[in-house]
Amino acid sequence: MQYSIRLLCILTLASIILMSAFVGMRHYVTSANMDAALNSKAALIAQRVANAVQPTIWNIYQKSAERVYSEQVTSAILDSELADPNVIGVSVYGNFGHVFMARYKDAEGNITEHSPARHKSALTQTDHRSLISVRQGAMTIGNVLVLISDAPNAAQLRRILIIDAAQILIVSICFILFLFYAIQKALIRPAAQLKEANAELEEFSYRITHDLRSPIVSSLALIKMSKTSLERGNTDQAILEIEHIIKSLEYLDQLNHDVFEVLTIARKDERIEPVNIENMVQDITALLSHLSGGVQINLRYDYNAPPFIHTKPERLRMIIENLVSNAMKYKDMEEAAPFIKFTTNQESGVFMLEIEDNGIGIPEDMHQHVFKMFKRFHPKVSFGSGLGLYLAQKSAHIIGAEIKFIPTEKGTKFKLSIPLQE
Ligand SMILES: Nc1ncnc2c1ncn2[C@@H]1O[C@H](COP(=O)(O)OP(=O)(O)O)[C@@H](O)[C@H]1O
Ligand SMILES: [Mg+2]
Numbered sequence: 001m002q003y004s005i006r007l008l009c010i011l012t013l014a015s016i017i018l019m020s021a022f023v024g025m026r027h028y029v030t031s032a033n034m035d036a037a038l039n040s041k042a043a044l045i046a047q048r049v050a051n052a053v054q055p056t057i058w059n060i061y062q063k064s065a066e067r068v069y070s071e072q073v074t075s076a077i078l079d080s081e082l083a084d085p086n087v088i089g090v091s092v093y094g095n096f097g098h099v100f101m102a103r104y105k106d107a108e109g110n111i112t113e114h115s116p117a118r119h120k121s122a123l124t125q126t127d128h129r130s131l132i133s134v135r136q137g138a139m140t141i142g143n144v145l146v147l148i149s150d151a152p153n154a155a156q157l158r159r160i161l162i163i164d165a166a167q168i169l170i171v172s173i174c175f176i177l178f179l180f181y182a183i184q185k186a187l188i189r190p191a192a193q194l195k196e197a198n199a200e201l202e203e204f205s206y207r208i209t210h211d212l213r214s215p216i217v218s219s220l221a222l223i224k225m226s227k228t229s230l231e232r233g234n235t236d237q238a239i240l241e242i243e244h245i246i247k248s249l250e251y252l253d254q255l256n257h258d259v260f261e262v263l264t265i266a267r268k269d270e271r272i273e274p275v276n277i278e279n280m281v282q283d284i285t286a287l288l289s290h291l292s293g294g295v296q297i298n299l300r301y302d303y304n305a306p307p308f309i310h311t312k313p314e315r316l317r318m319i320i321e322n323l324v325s326n327a328m329k330y331k332d333m334e335e336a337a338p339f340i341k342f343t344t345n346q347e348s349g350v351f352m353l354e355i356e357d358n359g360i361g362i363p364e365d366m367h368q369h370v371f372k373m374f375k376r377f378h379p380k381v382s383f384g385s386g387l388g389l390y391l392a393q394k395s396a397h398i399i400g401a402e403i404k405f406i407p408t409e410k411g412t413k414f415k416l417s418i419p420l421q422e
Pocket of ligand 1: 322326331357360375377378383384385386388389390411412
């Protein structure tokens with residue numbers, strides 16, 4: 001979770017930096033292109049006006065009379081140029097500053113005639129200008145000044161910027177989400193699973209070394225004691241001690257068996273076969289009856305589903321064996337009529353087997369730990385490795401089933417739900 005948030009932040013930050021650089025670059029290129037276009041537009045207009053006025057200025061020069069153009073002529077030549085939204089002024093003037101004709105456009109788009117004040121105000125709004133000479137041969141007989149403003153383009157540039165930013169934002173969000181999902185799937189989730197598995201393995205190794213050692217240590221001590229007893233001719237005491245040794249070694253054997261199961265469970269390859277679950281229960285209860293320690297346990301059956309299911313038989317056997325052995329081991333010695341009840345049901349493609357007993361039960365505050373490794377809640381009542389229910393749950397997952405602990409008033413109840421398959 002913590003990694004995921006960090007990853008999302010890094011991705012978002014990287015995208016924002018990239019996105020800003022990209023938008024900035026596009027903005028810069030667009031405005032540079034617009035500037036170049038306006039400069040060449042100014043030069044083009046200036047040239048056009050110069051061509052239009054050249055013959056008449058030459059005339060004026062020769063006659064030195066009528067030094068100003070009539071309003072009609074001025075309008076005919078200049079008004080069409082001012083129709084361009086960027087053009088805010090065009091003036092044609094002589095070599096000594098004498099204005100032949102000029103037109104200016106104010107912020108509202110009104111075209112006005114020449115006056116020094118208007119000329120000045122137009123100059124303050126000018127962003128690009130073009131000044132060219134009107135020539136007669138090698139002689140300069142006048143000048144054309146075209147004034148251009150960026151203002152109408154600013155709005156367009158802003159619009160382009162907003163559209164660009166919006167497009168890149170949408171693409172970036174999609175990209176971030178996709179990348180986040182991909183990285184999460186490819187790296188983070190497996191890493192978290194690996195961490196969990198590693199912690200489990202660490203606990204497992206620690207417990208194994210500890211649990212394997214204690215029966216060896218106690219057996220060694222008991223062997224020494226029984227040797228002494230035999231030397232002293234105390235055979236009864238020696239037999240008692242040897243019985244303890246046997247129990248210790250049985251525990252060791254059981255632990256060794258369970259540890260082997262834990263280590264190999266995921267690698268076992270088993271075929272799916274039809275299994276008669278009622279027969280399997282029968283076999284297992286007969287085989288494990290010695291675990292009841294001589295106590296008569298009543299076996300009850302409430303079978304409501306066809307007994308055949310398709311599954312991996314050894315996995316299923318391990319689950320039932322673990323549940324039945326626990327029910328036998330953790331019976332209630334005070335109980336007048338101890339029982340183990342097997343119930344089957346079938347509902348919407350799921351086969352259900354419930355195994356219930358009226359034994360000593362599991363303390364309520366321990367219910368959430370029942371399937372964890374090495375958790376034993378009655379270590380003094382019976383022997384065991386504490387791996388049985390853990391293995392049962394792993395086996396259930398391997399056959400696609402689910403095993404649940406169901407709290408009851410007395411004793412315990414486990415429910416195994418196996419999806420039916422052909
Ligand atoms: N049917 C049961 N009745 C009472 N306690 C049970 C029952 N099944 C399991 N438990 C408790 O859960 C613990 C874990 O079970 P399990 O993993 O099979 O370990 P083990 O059988 O080796 O003790 C047992 O030690 C026992 O305390
Ligand atoms: Mg067990």
